[in-house]
Amino acid sequence: MIACIFVCAVGMLDGNEGDRGVYASDSLEATLAAKAGEMDTRHVEEFLILSKTLNYTTAAQEAFIARPTLVEHIAELEGEIGCVLFSKCEGKLSLTPIGRRFVRTASLLLDRVECIVEEYRSLPDNFLSVRIASTNLPWLESYAYKACRALRERSPKKIVEIVSVAGPSSTVDALLDGSNDIVVSGFKSWRKDSSKAPFPDGISGFRLQGEPIMLLMTEGNPLFAKKNLQTVDLDGADIVLPPDIYRSYIRDGVAERFRERGAVITMRPLSFGDHFEYFAGDFSESFGVVPATLIPRFGIDRRAECRAFELEDLRISTEFYVLYRDDFLEDETASLFVEELKAMAK
Numbered sequence: 001m002i003a004c005i006f007v008c009a010v011g012m013l014d015g016n017e018g019d020r021g022v023y024a025s026d027s028l029e030a031t032l033a034a035k036a037g038e039m040d041t042r043h044v045e046e047f048l049i050l051s052k053t054l055n056y057t058t059a060a061q062e063a064f065i066a067r068p069t070l071v072e073h074i075a076e077l078e079g080e081i082g083c084v085l086f087s088k089c090e091g092k093l094s095l096t097p098i099g100r101r102f103v104r105t106a107s108l109l110l111d112r113v114e115c116i117v118e119e120y121r122s123l124p125d126n127f128l129s130v131r132i133a134s135t136n137l138p139w140l141e142s143y144a145y146k147a148c149r150a151l152r153e154r155s156p157k158k159i160v161e162i163v164s165v166a167g168p169s170s171t172v173d174a175l176l177d178g179s180n181d182i183v184v185s186g187f188k189s190w191r192k193d194s195s196k197a198p199f200p201d202g203i204s205g206f207r208l209q210g211e212p213i214m215l216l217m218t219e220g221n222p223l224f225a226k227k228n229l230q231t232v233d234l235d236g237a238d239i240v241l242p243p244d245i246y247r248s249y250i251r252d253g254v255a256e257r258f259r260e261r262g263a264v265i266t267m268r269p270l271s272f273g274d275h276f277e278y279f280a281g282d283f284s285e286s287f288g289v290v291p292a293t294l295i296p297r298f299g300i301d302r303r304a305e306c307r308a309f310e311l312e313d314l315r316i317s318t319e320f321y322v323l324y325r326d327d328f329l330e331d332e333t334a335s336l337f338v339e340e341l342k343a344m345a346k
Contacts, residue, residue: 041113043077044106046070047085051103054093122157128333129161131181133174133244138275138294139184139208139320147340151333154340158333171244172200175325181334184208186245186318188252205323208345213316214295214308215239216279216288224307231261231314238286240270242278245289254316261314279306291318 050059050070060067078085085099095103132140148160165180174180189210199205215234217224223233241249246269249255258265272278279290279298290300290308300306310316322341329335 040073040076041110043073043080044110046073047077048103048106048110050074050086050093051095051099054095056093123159126155126157126333127159127161128331128337129163130334130337131163131165131179133180133183134164134166134275138291138297140182140322143208143341143344146344147337150340150343151336155336158336160333160337171247172203172323174244175203175323176200181328182322182324184320185323186248186320188248188254189317189319190252190257199323202326203323204326204329205321206342206345208320208322210317210319212292212310213318214290214292214310215316216283216290216300216306216308217286218281218283218307219305221283221285221287228312229309231258231263231311233263234258234265234287234311235263236265237263238266238268240268240283240286240288242275243269243271257314257316289316 046059046063046065049062050056053059053062056067056070060070063070065073074086081102083098083102084096085102086093087096087099088094130144132144144162148162151158151160171183172185174183185205223229226233246267249267255265255267270278270281272281275294275298278288279294279300281288290298295301295308300308322345324334324338329338
């Protein structure tokens with residue numbers, strides 16, 4: 001049994017005008033809405049019993065409480081809503097017009113509470129909150145929400161909540177330390193093992209998509225106006241990278257690829273809060289990187305001060321993988337959600 005009503009009564013009142021009489025029924029609705037968070041559902045249940053029996057002794061027996069306690073509870077209920085629910089004439093108990101109206105309202109309230117309780121009792125085995133780094137959402141957003149809908153259609157009781165975690169936390173470390181439940185990690189397509197994407201122990205995943213990686217510069221860079229750029233044009237340049245992908249660029253030998261084509265570059269991480277902050281920055285004489293997916297998302301193609309470009313002799317592309325801990329799949333809802341994600345990614 002629930003001790004307190006936590007739903008708003010005003011939305012459950014019907015619009016029957018017949019019982020209003022000289023009573024201010026609109027005032028009752030407002031009072032119920034204000035008191036709904038405090039009202040004891042036991043008192044409402046007892047009221048409904050008494051409304052049927054119209055006898056305190058019989059109603060008290062059915063409610064398994066003492067008669068004086070029932071009298072006290074009804075008085076408290078009437079005090080809470082500011083209305084008289086029962087009247088007595090020649091020793092006979094009867095409902096007032098507002099009391100008759102409240103029978104319908106009380107029944108709806110208890111039905112709603114019962115539905116809420118039933119829903120929440122099932123949640124421990126059917127609810128999943130998935131933490132995804134905000135920097136990962138551009139790749140996962142449509143897949144994740146489509147997977148949520150598909151799972152709900154397949155298993156109506158299953159509920160998946162996507163929680164966006166602020167900051168650049170799209171790393172395997174974020175999985176291992178519990179900061180995120182799902183991350184997107186990239187492997188450069190020139191790696192011989194990029195199609196297999198070697199994962200650390202305890203981590204599994206699947207390919208999401210591949211896409212070109214563009215270099216990015218802002219107005220003021222000496223190369224901004226040059227049409228066709230070769231790798232050697234970037235000799236001595238700095239490429240600033242989001243911290244969550246910096247190590248993957250080191251791991252995948254991006255600097256070595258530049259060196260093979262006559263350019264010595266320095267890659268360094270640049271701390272930032274989110275993608276907006278990174279792409280809104282002035283790279284000055286340095287360069288940034290931007291996956292093709294994010295160019296329209298952040299309006300880079302519509303900003304005159306920005307230029308995204310590819311090198312004529314070095315195409316960079318990344319295979320993106322969805323990663324998660326093996327133990328994440330021990331939860332049935334999580335396992336079903338990942339199944340739907342995989343289906344969406346095919």
